Amino acid sequence: MKASEPTLGSQFHVLITGANSGLGFATCCRLIDEFLDTRQEYDSITLVLTTRDSRKGDSTITRLQKHVDKLPRSKRPDGTARVSYQAEIVALDSLLSVQRLSKKLLTQLPKLDVIILNAAYGGWIGVDYWMSMRQSMSSFVESVTWPTFKLSDIGKTTKSQLPPKDSRVRRKQKTTHDSDGEYNEPPLGEVFCINVFGHYLLSHNLSPLLRNTHSFSGEKGRIIWISSVETETVIDAFSTDDIQGVVSPFAYEISKRLSDILALTSNLPATKPWVDSFLSGPEPVLIPDSDGEGQIGVSRPRIYVTHPGICSTEILPVLWILGVIKVIMFYIARWLGSPWHPVDTYKGACAPVWVALCPQAQLDEMEAKEGAGKWGSSTDRWGNERVRRTEVGGWGWGGIVGEEVQRAGRIRGAKALTQEAREDFEGLGRECWRQMEELRKEWEERLHGLD
Ligand SMILES: NC(=O)c1ccc[n+]([C@@H]2O[C@H](COP(=O)([O-])OP(=O)(O)OC[C@H]3O[C@@H](n4cnc5c(N)ncnc54)[C@H](OP(=O)(O)O)[C@@H]3O)[C@@H](O)[C@H]2O)c1
Incomplete structure (x- = not known):
């Protein structure tokens, strides 16, 4: 075979959830652009796009094709042939839908290089305008970076995950019944299920491809x-x-904090038993090898966390006029020096795309020097974007006590990392991983035999 002939290694497969709008769509565009710019001319990319229905999937592909058609010829010698799309449907608040998609992809795809867990639901029912004015007057930039005035639908849970008993094929399984013969199932926080748990199950199921x-x-x-x-x-x-944020007025923020904790602690010895079992997929591969790491040590997928800064999208639905005011405020915040206001979704996609395409050796080297980071999309006043490490409470910028404190982009009252806080964070990681793995196994047992 000639060196320039395409092999499976030169075909990059990336799955992205919630690809039809906002950051998801911009991430697809940016992935295509940077892939075509940086890879060899025989390398190709397949975007596996998930949306909630086939109409959204088809229109996403049409819009992406238009995006590729508009690229200058010089940037894409035969770019069209190097980019392919596969639209898939998943509703992340339905574990059966996640299970169905996983089974399908396991039989169709040879591998997955990257999964980008982008889809999300805010679960907000409005904004406390009085509170927003007060926060804005106290610190304008803080109010549009770390707002505390969004109102959550507290306690909202998903619809029943198990189908009605009459339509089910009854199989021997451990699901319990109540006195009416209905299946008992514990409630799942809606925001938690969409933002974290649905994604968690999907990633676990697809880990053989990773x-x-x-x-x-x-x-x-x-x-x-x-x-x-x-x-x-x-x-x-x-x-x-x-951890599901069901009794909290901050279910969305809690879901995002949980993903930070899971990702940042995923490489620590303290979480290894649970992370290994999570990454082992439906067919466990924990066969010990000579260095005692188990086979998964060699091919163990890596877990990263990124964020897009603050961008103009529909995630918080407001009246159009308020939407316009919101965007103006974002630009003002950027001009006042906030590094976290890319505003434009293409700029917001900078960090996830960088993490998706960066060579492993480079990521490993950066982490070895400065620890595992939360990679954020950041801009200067003029909108020039870059990827920037982001401070995480209890972890700092890289989980290293004594690391250099960066002044820009910190929430008021942020504390330098102490040994005690670092240990607490590790404990949080261990407990969150334990609970997530337990929940996954419980639900897999309930869903067993259903599709
Ligand atoms: N915008 C920001 O400033 C900002 C800031 C920080 C983090 N983020 C993060 O960026 C990511 C993208 O958000 P966005 O701002 O681009 O919001 P968005 O435009 O509202 O996109 C959210 C995506 O998630 C999908 N989704 C919602 N519920 C779903 C469900 N039950 N099952 C499957 N998919 C579902 C939506 O599909 P439908 O179109 O069908 O509803 C949509 O494609 C999220 O993870 C968000 O937390 C955004």
């Missing part, structure tokens, strides 16, 4: 969580007694 990446390209498969800077508003409110 592991395959190593055999084809030598790179490691990557799971990329899309988080938010807003996690810093719930450092104290986050509790392992309610």
Whole structure:
């Protein structure tokens, strides 16, 4: 075979959830652009796009094709042939829908290089305008970076995950019944299920495809969580007694804090048993090898967390006029020096796309020097974007006590990392991973045999 002939290693497969709008769509565009710019001319990219229905999937592909058609010829010698699309449907608040998609992709795809966990639901029912004015007067930039005035639909849970008993094929399984013969199932927080748990199950199920990446390209498969800077508003409110945020007025921020914790602690010895079981997929691969790491040590996918800064999207639905005012305020914040206001979604996609395409050796080297980071999309006053490490309460910028404190982009009252806080964060990681793995296994048992 000639060196320039395409192999499976030269075909990059990336799955992105919520690809039809906002950041998801911009991430697809940016992935295509940077892939065509930086890879060899025989490398190709397949975007596996998930949306909630086929109409949205088809229109996303049409819009992406138009995006590629508009690229200058010089940037894409035969770019069209190097980009392909696969539209898939998943509703992340339905675990059966996640299960169906996983089964389908496991039989169709040879590997997955990257999964970008982008789809999200805010769960907000409005804004406390009085509170927003007060926060704005106290600190304008803080009010549009770490707002505390969004109103959540507290306690909202998903619809029943199990189908009505009459339409089910009854199989021998451990699901319990109540006195009416209905299936009992514990409630799942809606925001938690969409933002975290649905994605968690999907990633677990698809981890064999992520592991395959190593055999084809030598790179490691990557799971990329899309988080938010807003996690810093719930450092104290986050509790392992309610990781689903069901009793909290901050379910969205808690879901994002949980993804930070899961990702940043995923490489620590303290979480290894649970992370290994999560990454082992439906067919566990924990066969010990000579260095005692188990086979998964060689091809173990990596878990990263990124955020897009603050961008103009529909995630918080408001009247159009308020939407316009919101965008103007974002630009003012940027001009006042906020590094977290890319505003434009294409700029917001900078960090996730960088983490998706960066060579593994470079990521590993950066982490070895400065620790695992939460990679954020940042801009200067003039909108020039760059990827910037983001401070995380209890972890700092890289989980290293004594690391240099950066002044820009910190929430008021942020504290330098102490040994005690670092240990607490590790404990949080251990407990969150334990609970997530337990929940996954419980639900897999309930869903067993259903589709
Ligand atoms: N915008 C920001 O400033 C900002 C800041 C920090 C973090 N983020 C993060 O960026 C990511 C993208 O957000 P965005 O601002 O681009 O919001 P968006 O435009 O509202 O996009 C959200 C996406 O998630 C999908 N989605 C919602 N519920 C779903 C469900 N039950 N099942 C499957 N998909 C579902 C939506 O599909 P439909 O179109 O069908 O509803 C949509 O494609 C999120 O993770 C968000 O937390 C955004």
